[in-house]
Amino acid sequence: MRSTVRTATLALLRELGVTMVFGNPGSTELAFLADWPSDFRYVLGLQESVVVGMADGYAQATGRAAFVNLHSAAGVGHALGAIFTAYKNQTPLVITAGQQARSLLALQPFLGAEHAAEFPKPHVKWAIEPARAEDVPLAIAQAWQIAMQAPCGPTFVSIPSDDWDKPAEPVVLRPKSRLLAPDPEGLAQIARALEASRRPAIVFGPGVGRENMQDEVTVLVEQLDADVWAAPMISRDGVAQDHPRFAGFLPAASGPLAKSLERYDCILMLGGPAFLLHVPDGLAVLAQLPPLFQITDDPRSAVASPRATSLIASLRLAVPALARLITHRPATASKARDPISAPPAGISLTPELAVHILAGLAPQDAVFVEEAPSHKTAIQRFLPIGKEQGFHAMASGGLGFGLAAAAGLALGRPRRRVVAFIGDGSAMYSIQSLWSAAREKLPVTYVILNNRGYGAMRAFSRMMQISDIPGIDVEGIDFVALARALGCPAALAETAEELDRAFRQSLASEGPMLIEVNVGSEIAALF
Template identity: 40%
Template sequence: MTNQRNQPTVQDVTYDLLRTLELTTIFGNPGSTEETFLKNFPDDFTYVLGLQEASVLAMADGFAQSTGKPALVNVHTGAGTGNAMGNLIAAYQGNTPLIVTAGQQTREMVGVDPYLTNKDATLMPLPWVKWAYEPARAEDVPAAFMRAYAVALQPPAGPVYLSIPLDDWDKPALGPAVVRTVSYRVGPDAARLREFAARIDAAQNPMVVLGPEVDRAGAWDAGVAFAEKFGAPVYNCPLADRVSFPENHRLYRGTVPMTISGATELMRGHDLVIVIGAQVFRYYPYVAGEYLPDGSDLLQMTADPEISGAAPVGDSLLGDPLLVLEQLIDLISDHSDRQLPAAQVPAVEVDRTESAPLSTDAVWSTLADVRPADTALVMESTSTLAELRWLLTTRPASFFATASGGIGWGVPGAVGVALGDRARGVNRTVVATIGDGSFQYSIQAIYTAAQHKLPVVFVVMRNGEYSVLKSFALLEKTPGVPGLELPGLDIESLAIGFGCHAVTVGDIDQLAKEFNAALGADGPTVIVVPTKPKPANLG
């Protein structure tokens, strides 16, 4: 739309800029202060409706992770920003490039604090965005979007926030927006990388930890090539939100424990610990110990100066994981003939004849049998993290979890991943394993899955309690904590009410049958699996 003098408006110029930047999918829940931005919505744009801003934010997060490109989120002034904050933290800690826009009251009224004013708008989302800005003039809005795009994408990537008064969109623009291109990789210091390579070559009994940055950087194949040439055991970092190494590889040895003492015991005996694309380490809960055992050194390579600065031990190098790994492969000698002890895989006996409630091992091992290799897995069943050993990740960009530790990301995150797959022309099923408590946080996201007929299978582990919190209560010696039981939830009926096919299974055979049917369904399926509570592994 143009104004009466046929001069392009701020809205015209901004939408043209978004087209150029290929930001034509907008995630949102429309509010009164955003309707001036959304009016006469262009036919070449897609609006993805979520029923609450927490879901909207996580959908955009999953979408951006699937496509590998920034995503645009539109929330409602300060109230909508507040709703979205929990999943905004996850996006920040997961380095997801998002442009979050929030409507603001009319400029002429802001000074008198009218209803729905986003007071101190640029302060509210801090510190969980890289940049927060409210343009000083309506004419500055397009340039603010261009800067937001650049800041969100440049490493370490992450969300940014724009607060835009609702009357800005009809104002005349100064002219077309200035379009810029920006780099999203930073190369490592060559001399320091050579020094690291020499120390790596000299190691006698090293181990490698590959973190989420590797998969996010598109460096999966480079990580495998480095590991095979170096010939050392490879571990996932603790509490990983992405998996960066095939878990069926001969060099794979599992996940670093999440406690200080547990990680130390794993590292003991290794003279060099090489951490690429991860924090050192993502610890939780607190179990005291030394950060690094005697006789061990640690090298950290990351694109994020914040987690480099926070490392309690070791020497760090900043650089994009893909560039680091590609150069390291050429700098190190061939150690592929290194002799390693065989991987120790504990035998687990599983009873698949029982009726519900089922053991978690029976459920996960069954899912391992029926899940196609090309599916994506979204994980938010926090009390069954140990059972992830059944569902091996063997392909890049196929494991996703929250980076913040807060629940409520997994259900909308799975919706976003499926939408991103569709946008990039990838045909695969998204399997979301969700706890019954987690499922309630953002349950409204399954409405969006149903409306878009997305290929998502939600497997809801219904143990009737917050099992992981009961485990923490034991660890922290806090008996008598209230609110840890979840009776009376009819998840199947709730899912049907949002438009999904849903079923509650009574045994393993029915689980396998319903899962296979869901793979061929025209839309999402919610499979509720009554399970036996089991203490979580907090080591």
């Protein structure tokens, strides 16, 4: 059989184990999609940002780059917010987009993308429109390898529509190592500092969850008898929240952050960014922090921590090696935080009570997704995270990730129930995700915490003492009706009993269900 760009690409994807394609098709993708092979699964999203969000969740679940097929320049434009989030999440994606036929490009045709490879930059690791049709399969292979190399992230390949039927040779893959070994002397310096410390602390960032190093970091915490903190705005799980040395979640403001860490004499940051700040309350206070050491596979994170002694390495290699170097340490006098009691039960549902109820009912192996900025504190307090690969949030601050990523996570972990806590404002950025979840019969429970507006904006305006802010209140959205219109079963919960009943119903179903929880418009405390 004659080898074409299309057959060589499909053979490459099979060899990579990539037989699921996330897409929203258009005319420039038809030649790729024609006679779709039966061993490939095409997951349709109704908007390009949803497509990338689902692929983001799927790649996080599987630990392998997901393959995305978008429509020309306009489709890439729709997806740019989700691409930015995937970049900040350090999620490996290979994003392809159709391009107008090469024979028409000189004529500025309809659907032609000028400078297509430049469009998604700088929030992709690598982008290309191959100079020759026969180079397309090799470009996709290179994009996959670059996406998977730490720090992981999305890559982009623009493909003219008449390339797919051109002749091309198959791509021969070669094994490649992706782990970064730590510098021995740098690791020894960190070990000496920790051995000499009387009150050490460890701060874990999202890299711990990305590298699936929760158990190894927990062993190091216990070996050092150190307190362990979650980094600000944490987007992945780490040391279990119910571990006796877990001290809490660091705030994204320099003053409160420094206050939380002032009692320690040595701090080790793992899998940064560890000090992700959001509130401009002055940085001088950070100069008072004790000696800081950082281990990360991301050079950008190392550069962004100017006061830290940084070691660029894979945690998979660095953490066990560090544990072997530490042979003795004086007893610590630090103390982790006291357990938090359950919130008071009442007639109406508060965010804290709703989260507490659902955390108690969720299966032990549930995967949790969080995109409810105004209720992040309630979720951190009453939803114990830290189960292996059990928690996901967006690292970018851009809304729209949660609904779509929950569907992708369910595709990647089909035997685990996904429970997504989504704010009402966040939900409207990617509500089309419900259609895909229903179509694929995915085990996702979507919990819409409805405070009828952008609650985080309410909180920030109060904190910054700014009043009369327009565009904060969002009234009159019926999420139950929206979900049902998209084929997703739904229920409204206004009391604890109704929430209990609806959640049990969702767990008994094979597919998705949305539960709208009215939690009032009380302003949350963000930090």
